[in-house]
Amino acid sequence: MSSSTPAARLQLSAISKRYPGCLANDRIDLSIAAGEIRALLGENGAGKSTLMKIIYGVTQPDSGELRWQGRAVTMRDPAMARGLGIGMVFQHFSLFETLTVAQNIALALGARAGSPKRLEAQIREVAQRYGMALEPGRLVHSLSIGERQRVEIVRCLMQDIRLLILDEPTSVLTPQEADELFVTLRRLAAEGCSILFISHKLGEVRALCHSATVLRGGRVSGHCLPAACSDLELARLMVGDAESLHGSYPKASGGAEFLQVDRLSWANADPFGTALRGIELSVRSGEIVGIAGVAGNGQDELLALLSGEQPLPRKEAASIRFAGRPVAHLRPDARRKLGLAFVPAERLGHGAVPDLSLSDNALLSAFGQGLVSHGLIQRGKVRAFAEEIIRRFAVKAPDAETPARSLSGGNLQKFILGREILQQPRLLVAAHPTWGVDVGAAAAIHRALIALRDAGAAILVISEDLDELLQISDRVAALCGGRLSPLVASAQTSPAAVGRWMAGQFAATPMNTPAVAAAQS
């Protein structure tokens, strides 16, 4: 893999890119050979996204050189990249939901590729050749996440493709779907297409990739052959300090049930959303329950029903109960009075108002804590409360008047979680608590959740990160298609078993060993 290989398909030398306030890429060297599957590993914020946007021509580097098949090029825009044979599958798909599959592909391929109608046959053929089922006439909003990813991939394959870049493609897939994707990718590579596979999951990198480049803090921290490299070595390259990585926490079994969800069904009127069917769930005081699942399987709906953003009619009030008391018809503020605290999935724009100060954002959910008297805001008390959050949860912010927008993801998440925890909830519902958060902050958040659990609160965590869930929760379940699997003690299950739940196979026994799961796939 040395960069002196003469006919490298893509060679980057000393690529640098600076954004206001951060050096996203610092003199990065990288080369990929024909037919090579190369992993680009790194934590969030390591500079992976910036680098691939530079390769794909979405942004231009401040300095450095990009060579394509030996020739120096300036990648002006994505159209030029596509013209050279570079395709890209984004993490957040760049598909248009109100258009059909064929229309989407026609749009991306440019005017010369022909009208959507004329492309249909070709789309079917390509999809079939690589083992992906796809119907060109369907509207994209009616497709599942996995199917949408296939549209993106087929779109790339319709051109003469030489390099395919995939940005964390498995983050939206069940483990089984991911395996199917790998089959397609291996076949592509065998035909001579180079693949740049961006990920932070060590297991799949080892399973798929020939070689790996690791980024940390905008620099290349090392190259390696994944097959010959231990998890610990890779992790150390990614985060520097591998100590904090695999904190394990003692499991607890909890006391009396606090949250009870009983045959909760909800017909979603939104055709883009998911309907919930017969959800059964309980969370005891003093335990953490984790709910796994691929995005779009009912998580948002379940969260809205639990938080009260989507109250139910009074006659269904008993389908959600706090310590036996029916609450499903109550609004969020009423549920808060009964001990609920809530951390939504989106930090900016849901959990916190970007343009308001931390002080105001503290008031946002903690107004019931004596911060308002006779309808007037007690500014002094609000600021003291915000400062306490900042101090107790080690939030890095200049002061309580800083706007929420200017905090990093991890710091804002610590602030939001701190705000909820300091209200001494009896039940905390947290969605994706460490999504997009750096390792240090994630560990701090995990410790805070465990501490709250040990103080006797019931905690429900919904996350797409299965490893995280198994690490911190005492019992787990998985959501698929609006249905919830049974709950089992997380010490007695395996990622593979929960993975099958995530794919909707609830009948499978939860205690399968990893060996059995591997044999099945």
Next chain:
Amino acid sequence: MDLDLLSNILYAMVRTGTPLLLVALGELLCEKSGVLNLGQEGMMLFGAVIGFIVALSSGSLWLGVLLAIVAGMLLALLFAAVALGFNANQVATGLALTIFGVGLSTFVGAAWVGKPLAGFEPIAIPLLSEIPLLGRMLFAQDALVYLSFALFAGVAWLLLKSRIGLIIQAVGENPDAASAMGLPVLRVRTLAVLFGGAMAGLAGGYLSLAYTPMWAENMSAGRGWIALALVVFASWRVLRVLLGAYLFGLASILHLVAQGIGLSIPANLLAMLPYLATIVVLVLLSRDALKTRLFAPLSLGQPWQPGH
């Protein structure tokens, strides 16, 4: 009601609906690309006054029409510069455009109020215009109404059949994705806004050169706003824009109908009808929040700048 009266009502309905159709077609394209321009009323008035002044001074109605279109586009360019270039709030910018357009047209037209002009005359197409009931409505109109038929067909083809339509829809649904794909989001939106301005200017020109050939301040009387409601009413679908425009046209000539059947209602109360109709239609159509959400372009009204 006899056939003659009915034929007359249909004829007047199309005539009255034409300015609404023109503005609404422009705004539809604009909204499809994700831009909400509330400045229709201002652009229309400016088009009307410029068209009138040019036609009266030059003696050429068509030169008036041309300059009315240019006038609308000039104001639209102002909107595009502030709302798209400078990323300002589209609602506020549109309001500013209306306030500015009303003031500007009144200012410019102060010396031209009440002057007479020989406007566009109906052109009856031989034979076709004699078809009973529908003949007058479709084939005995003035040139600008015929132009509006052609423009409708053009916009319908553009949005439903052409690649440009796909691009506009993509930009309006998800500008980030469109930009990542290499589509020139801001250029598409700017062109859409300019097209909207041209159509509003043309609609204004129709008012002052054909519909009532004269200039009076505020002569558009809220048609720019009604057209905005019309686009909502049409659920952003082009055929429904046509239907809606003529329906509103009908609502605004109900006083003719009332006279026809011998009712006497004070003029000021009758004048409220189109506005009342607009509210009623908005209520009927928006009641289902979900449906509105489904049809409205997803990024409608949201500022967007190319990110990094």
Next chain:
Amino acid sequence: MLLSLEPRGQQSRAMLWLSPLLAALLTLASGSLLFALLGHDPLDTLHTLLVAPLADWYGVSELLVKALPILLCALGLAVAYQARIWNIGAEGQLLLGALAGSAMALQLLDWDSRWALLWVVAAGTAAGAAWAGLSAWLRTVFNANEILTSIMLNYIALNLLLFFVHGPLKDPAGFNFPESAMFGDASRLPLLGDDGRLHAGLYLALLTLAAVWVLLHRSFLGFQIKVLGLDRRAAGFVGFREKRLVWFALLLSGALAGLAGVGEVAGPIGQLVPQVSPGYGYAAITVAFLGRLNPLGILAASLLMALLYLGGEHAQMAMNLPQAITQLFQGLMLFFLLACDVLILYRPRLQLNWGRRSALKQVVA
């Protein structure tokens, strides 16, 4: 592109307040240009427009008389706009306030008690609130866009006013002029001082100013309104009641516009006429934005707007310029403000494209 914008990362506090000043200056500059084009001496015209009207106490009192309705309407709009509820209907709400207040005053022509004024003001305020309440009802129940409903209600209100002033409320002894009888003295807002038309509405406006300031800057209700405007989902997740807040904001802004309207007929005009408002309700939109939706900023902006109205009348008399100049300046000022506001979030940077390209080439070489 020659001018490029670079995100500042956070709002510039200085630009937040400099931008309206810059906008006012740019409006003056382009106004001067326009005057020069029309063959008037720019400095002279600006003097006639902006300085001469304030030469004496009478001028100042006229300025205040014109500022009152604009201030009241804009204060209400500020509350609604903070919640991102685009009430464009202040004009209609003002007209309805004037209409209802007049109807009440004409009922009470012979009542000689001070209570008469209270009834008149209450009727006008309530009518304004009710008119805005229609928009609130249409929005909360039927999800109809308040921009469109409120503007339609403006046109309906105007026609309603015209109908009444030409019909039921016309002065029987008025030689068929479209105006009502003069109100009884007890229904009029008392004058302040012997000179000029400044009336007790001034106290009401100052009281309102203080109340709106407390609402927006100190109260939890105001906080909820702001959160609703900035971030609907955040407001929902903590259980702020969106519908109630929409009702409150619209009713309040309608009530204040109604108060402004009844203040005009019970104050300087003294009867119902077709031209109650020369577009105060629309001017208030510009004023609300120009004043940054902040009560004190709005106070300053409404004085400026009133000066434009006064100056427009002056310029028409002295130089025969169309009065539409007031509206023209309004629109220009709002435009410039929106354009200047880009500087709050972005830093302008002049950059030459070829310069950047050659720099890039140097690095590559």
